[in-house]
Amino acid sequence: MKQLIAIVVLVVAANAFAATSYWWDRTQVRSEFELSEEQCVLSDITRNRSIAMLRCTIRHTSETPWPKRRELERLGYAAIAVNLGSGWIEDFAPDPAFLDHKSHFIVPATQGNGMTTTALPPMPVRDPTPLTEAPPHLRKFRAKIRIGRLYQPSLVRLESNP
Amino acid sequence: MDRKSAQERVNRITAFMAELRELDREGVLHLSEEQRAAIEFHHSSLATALERDFDVDTTTGAEKLSLAMKIASGLSALALSLALYFLVEQFWGRLPLPAQIGILAAAPLAAVALAELAARRERTLYLTSVLCAIAIAAFVLNLSQLPNLLSVRSSPISLALFAAMSLLLADRYRLRLPLFFGLIFATSFVAMFPRWIAGYSWQNLYERPELLILAAVGVGLFGRRQKPDFAPMYRLVCGLALLVSFLGLATSGDISFLTLDHKLLEAIYTLAGLATAAFGIAWGIRRDWTETTVLASVGVVLLLFSKMYDWLWDVVPPYLFFLLIGVISLALIAAFRYARQRLKENPA
Numbered sequence: 001m002k003q004l005i006a007i008v009v010l011v012v013a014a015n016a017f018a019a020t021s022y023w024w025d026r027t028q029v030r031s032e033f034e035l036s037e038e039q040c041v042l043s044d045i046t047r048n049r050s051i052a053m054l055r056c057t058i059r060h061t062s063e064t065p066w067p068k069r070r071e072l073e074r075l076g077y078a079a080i081a082v083n084l085g086s087g088w089i090e091d092f093a094p095d096p097a098f099l100d101h102k103s104h105f106i107v108p109a110t111q112g113n114g115m116t117t118t119a120l121p122p123m124p125v126r127d128p129t130p131l132t133e134a135p136p137h138l139r140k141f142r143a144k145i146r147i148g149r150l151y152q153p154s155l156v157r158l159e160s161n162p
Numbered sequence: 163m164d165r166k167s168a169q170e171r172v173n174r175i176t177a178f179m180a181e182l183r184e185l186d187r188e189g190v191l192h193l194s195e196e197q198r199a200a201i202e203f204h205h206s207s208l209a210t211a212l213e214r215d216f217d218v219d220t221t222t223g224a225e226k227l228s229l230a231m232k233i234a235s236g237l238s239a240l241a242l243s244l245a246l247y248f249l250v251e252q253f254w255g256r257l258p259l260p261a262q263i264g265i266l267a268a269a270p271l272a273a274v275a276l277a278e279l280a281a282r283r284e285r286t287l288y289l290t291s292v293l294c295a296i297a298i299a300a301f302v303l304n305l306s307q308l309p310n311l312l313s314v315r316s317s318p319i320s321l322a323l324f325a326a327m328s329l330l331l332a333d334r335y336r337l338r339l340p341l342f343f344g345l346i347f348a349t350s351f352v353a354m355f356p357r358w359i360a361g362y363s364w365q366n367l368y369e370r371p372e373l374l375i376l377a378a379v380g381v382g383l384f385g386r387r388q389k390p391d392f393a394p395m396y397r398l399v400c401g402l403a404l405l406v407s408f409l410g411l412a413t414s415g416d417i418s419f420l421t422l423d424h425k426l427l428e429a430i431y432t433l434a435g436l437a438t439a440a441f442g443i444a445w446g447i448r449r450d451w452t453e454t455t456v457l458a459s460v461g462v463v464l465l466l467f468s469k470m471y472d473w474l475w476d477v478v479p480p481y482l483f484f485l486l487i488g489v490i491s492l493a494l495i496a497a498f499r500y501a502r503q504r505l506k507e508n509p510a
Contacts, residue, residue, distance in 0.1 A: 003334040007274055007327055011301060014323055015267040018308040 164336075164391055165285075168216040175205045176220075217285040231288050239292040239339075243299035250303065266304040273297035274331070281335050294331045294340045301327050318358050321351035338395050345381055345399040352377035353403075371407040372419050378403030394453050401442065401457035405464070408435030413468050428472075435465045447505060459498070466490060 182201075185191040193201070209220050219225040246269065257265070277293035284290065305320045328344030331337065353373040378400045385396025411418055412435050415427030422430075442458030445451070467487065474483050 003330040004274065004278060007330050008271060010323060010327055010330075011267060011270050011304070014305060014320075015263060015308070019263060 165216040168212040239295035269300035318354040349377040374407040
């Protein structure tokens with residue numbers, strides 16, 4: 001019987017840890033980037049994709065030291081906040097169908113970062129609102145994105161795409 | 163006594179009775195009717211008791227059906243796991259996030275509960291084995307979907323969790339299928355965890371396979387302390403991990419941790435792999451470990467042929483290449499025949 005108890009504890013603990021971590025990250029991202037609830041919902045959907053992209057790139061630069069990898073993942077959140085807050089990157093806006101199918105992530109093909117994702121048709125743009133200037137609370141993340149330039153070509157692409 | 167030992171006893175009884183009849187027919191040994199009846203009564207009672215207690219097969223037909231049931235169990239475990247996966251794929255997007263998490267977490271627990279119920283009702287544990295495999299698959303699906311749903315960073319720790327669950331199930335029901343999965347997960351975890359800690363990409367098991375060699379040695383050492391029903395599986399996984407590591411290092415020296423010349427490393431690991439395989443064959447024969455002997459023999463063949471491909475495919479014409487392979491195969495057969503003859507002469 002002790003094996004069964006251990007299995008139950010194992011499964012519950014793994015899922016509880018993931019859910020708690022998710023809630024903590026979401027709270028942090030929302031407060032740090034001053035996102036509205038709606039933006040945060042979008043962030044939940046899109047940040048997975050961004051982190052997946054970061055991971056792809058990190059895999060290609062496997063010599064990246066551990067602290068830098070953590071920083072890169074953090075930059076993933078920053079990139080999304082910039083995206084959602086400013087509307088800079090139109091092709092990062094989620095398509096409405098995307099909202100209903102969270103598990104089916106559409107990864108746009110990104111040039112120059114060594115990724116091997118399949119090129120997909122352009123995603124429908126959801127309410128693109130190009131911004132001429134990033135809001136003040138997002139400026140600091142520009143600097144961080146520049147730090148990530150050496151390691152994260154896709155972030156450079158994000159920044160350079162008006 | 164466990165089911166395996168009981169089945170071996172029944173098999174020995176069947177063989178003994180057949181040989182007794184043969185000796186009688188050839189006029190070598192004639193038992194009196196009383197003696198024959200006493201032996202038959204004893205064996206019959208014993209077989210009935212073993213069949214009742216361990217559900218062993220007492221006839222050849224039943225044994226063949228048991229084999230068919232084992233194959234069907236494996237196939238149904240695979241099919242049901244795939245069905246679960248594709249069910250999730252098809253309807254997943256329509257469910258709210260809490261429902262998704264709830265289903266993912268509940269699935270392995272439900273499968274374990276069903277396995278427990280099945281284990282209390284059957285002695286052969288075929289259905290239990292299938293349900294354990296489904297529970298493991300559901301847990302793998304659970305943890306592999308969490309990074310997508312909750313932005314959890316994937317890490318080799320999930321492999322340790324898979325291993326823990328598989329080994330707990332194996333220990334609970336004394337089943338070898340969950341044990342095999344558990345050892346594979348545990349070996350992969352041991353090989354990947356140091357890479358992850360050091361900040362390297364951990365997903366590719368085939369980079370720096372020296373860690374896999376260490377993991378294989380660890381599994382082999384743990385296997386020495388196991389009971390006879392589990393020990394062969396430890397040796398099997400140990401042998402598989404060693405085979406994969408040496409094959410990789412012998413053919414691509416650039417994946418090694420060592421910074422020596424690639425060609426030199428390949429030569430070193432080829433020799434080390436062949437020496438390990440030769441040791442495995444000798445040790446397997448000495449200890450009567452069938453799986454070790456077979457796996458080590460396969461290792462020798464694969465290592466030799468892969469190196470021959472590396473060395474000769476671009477240098478000699480195809481007919482010569484295959485001719486050389488044929489000649490080496492004949493040499494291996496001669497070597498194995500010599501070893502077999504020596505074994506017959508000195509069985510100890």
